[in-house]
Amino acid sequence: MAFLKPGAVRIAAVCMLALLVTGCSANWGWYVVSPTTKTGMSNLLFLLGGLRYTLLLSFTAILISIVLGLLVALPGLSDNRYLKLFNRTYVEFIRAIPILVMILWVYYGLPQLGDIKIGVFWAGVIALALSDSAFQAEIFRAGIQSIHRGQYEAAQSVSLNYVDTMRFVILPQAIKRILPALGNQLVYMLKMSSLVSVIGMQELTRRANELVVTEYRSLEIYTILVLEYLVLILIVSAGVRWLERRMRADERG
Amino acid sequence: MILNGVNKNNANHYHRLGHLPRFADSGNAARRAGRSDGRTAPPMREKAIVTQVDGAAAGAPIIEMSGVCKWFGEFQVLKDIDLLVRTGEKFVVCGPSGSGKSTMIRCINRLETHQQGRIVVDGTELTDDARDISAVRSEVGMVFQQFNLFPHLTAIENLMLGPVRARKMSRKDARERAEFYLERVHIPEQADKYPGQLSGGQQQRVAIARSLCMEPRIMLFDEPTSALDPEMISEVLDVMTELAESGMTMICVTHEMGFARRVADTMVFMDAGEIVETADPETFFGSPRSDRCKRFLQQILGH
Numbered sequence: 001m002a003f004l005k006p007g008a009v010r011i012a013a014v015c016m017l018a019l020l021v022t023g024c025s026a027n028w029g030w031y032v033v034s035p036t037t038k039t040g041m042s043n044l045l046f047l048l049g050g051l052r053y054t055l056l057l058s059f060t061a062i063l064i065s066i067v068l069g070l071l072v073a074l075p076g077l078s079d080n081r082y083l084k085l086f087n088r089t090y091v092e093f094i095r096a097i098p099i100l101v102m103i104l105w106v107y108y109g110l111p112q113l114g115d116i117k118i119g120v121f122w123a124g125v126i127a128l129a130l131s132d133s134a135f136q137a138e139i140f141r142a143g144i145q146s147i148h149r150g151q152y153e154a155a156q157s158v159s160l161n162y163v164d165t166m167r168f169v170i171l172p173q174a175i176k177r178i179l180p181a182l183g184n185q186l187v188y189m190l191k192m193s194s195l196v197s198v199i200g201m202q203e204l205t206r207r208a209n210e211l212v213v214t215e216y217r218s219l220e221i222y223t224i225l226v227l228e229y230l231v232l233i234l235i236v237s238a239g240v241r242w243l244e245r246r247m248r249a250d251e252r253g
Numbered sequence: 254m255i256l257n258g259v260n261k262n263n264a265n266h267y268h269r270l271g272h273l274p275r276f277a278d279s280g281n282a283a284r285r286a287g288r289s290d291g292r293t294a295p296p297m298r299e300k301a302i303v304t305q306v307d308g309a310a311a312g313a314p315i316i317e318m319s320g321v322c323k324w325f326g327e328f329q330v331l332k333d334i335d336l337l338v339r340t341g342e343k344f345v346v347c348g349p350s351g352s353g354k355s356t357m358i359r360c361i362n363r364l365e366t367h368q369q370g371r372i373v374v375d376g377t378e379l380t381d382d383a384r385d386i387s388a389v390r391s392e393v394g395m396v397f398q399q400f401n402l403f404p405h406l407t408a409i410e411n412l413m414l415g416p417v418r419a420r421k422m423s424r425k426d427a428r429e430r431a432e433f434y435l436e437r438v439h440i441p442e443q444a445d446k447y448p449g450q451l452s453g454g455q456q457q458r459v460a461i462a463r464s465l466c467m468e469p470r471i472m473l474f475d476e477p478t479s480a481l482d483p484e485m486i487s488e489v490l491d492v493m494t495e496l497a498e499s500g501m502t503m504i505c506v507t508h509e510m511g512f513a514r515r516v517a518d519t520m521v522f523m524d525a526g527e528i529v530e531t532a533d534p535e536t537f538f539g540s541p542r543s544d545r546c547k548r549f550l551q552q553i554l555g556h
Binding site for chain 2: 148150151153154155156157158159160161164168169172173176
């Protein structure tokens, strides 16, 4: 955990302290998730158990959306009119669909197209990845366009073909520049994964919902949920910033 | 085919030359290039040998441009360019800015496309055919005003990328070759540094070595010293002079007239997209024919 800087830890600590102070008033019933009692402990573990699915869902979706985004961005940079048109159409169309609608469409709609069976997890992954890929495509396009023309010319003058030019010269530089934006998308994805709860995915939000239904302590349980996302995202953004620092260090030495 | 045969022979000549321990060194080049490591100067090689090899191989046309025209929108940047460069010849192109010098040499490796006329490089005519373009590019090295090194790769990785990816060399062979050419531009000790850690002059020498690593038969220089601080110009020109002495076919766009006098076989003066004057350096500097050329020379040599 070398990348956990004191800043992130401090933010988390302040947030928790504030909650703890207010949480001591009479209106709160922390017993519902208190690790000191048997039911409290099992409730808490039930909530935390969703972490696994949230992480799995978000990271699978972001990986797919990065690949999709790149595949959509590259035609957008070509001189060919039709390839450009494909890029614009894809981006505008996908970007216009709300994520929740996309999830419902993929899970309930898509199977009726034919004999397609999609599980909750993959429906969630596909919906999130598709929705995000339009944004990734725009991020990649901007990043690649920011690379100076001289880099292409130098690559051409040492006889590199298009794929090698992209792979070894342009993308490594572009990715370094778009890393903050990619980090943003990852955070966004972690949060949007909560929407997959509506189709029954057992991730953080779904579990909190289910527990609220049986325990009737929505304040405490949703507070725990807020904290779960907070800690998760602080860790992720600290990780992204650590990656940025490391990649920049390469060039300065 | 005959032309091809001659060229292949010459390629062998060059190849052998390229792998001699070191090429002709003007003696103070190493010192000026900032070698302060106390190593002894590299062994001198007789210039005569080089010239002889040149003499034997020179003569075969390697770049032929005829009636080349190019427009940027409405504006005509190249007007009916005719140029014939033979193997081993060194051309220096000068002229006021905006005269089309850079555009002309960029057409030779198809970084710019011409709209009229013919360009034949080493027996291959430049058309839209991607395979022909790639064949030409692998014979033509290019050095840019802004160096255009790959900033995310170390100096030696910059040199190795082309041979490994385009020439399909093994990493080991490519590394050996890269080390050889870094030595040739006098900066073997900077191999593992990133471009951002090098001075402008060092960066440009890495860029020259990167081109040489592809073992091209022609080198194009597009104002290679224009972006450099004055104190770094000579280290780059020294490397270029040594390269010229090794028998490389070169076209240099530059305003370094001292270098031009020393190295050029032929001076080319361009203005407003035309080749106005072509002459050997002595005639060119001594008695230029056109008024435009006279005026230009006065301006850059006057102070």
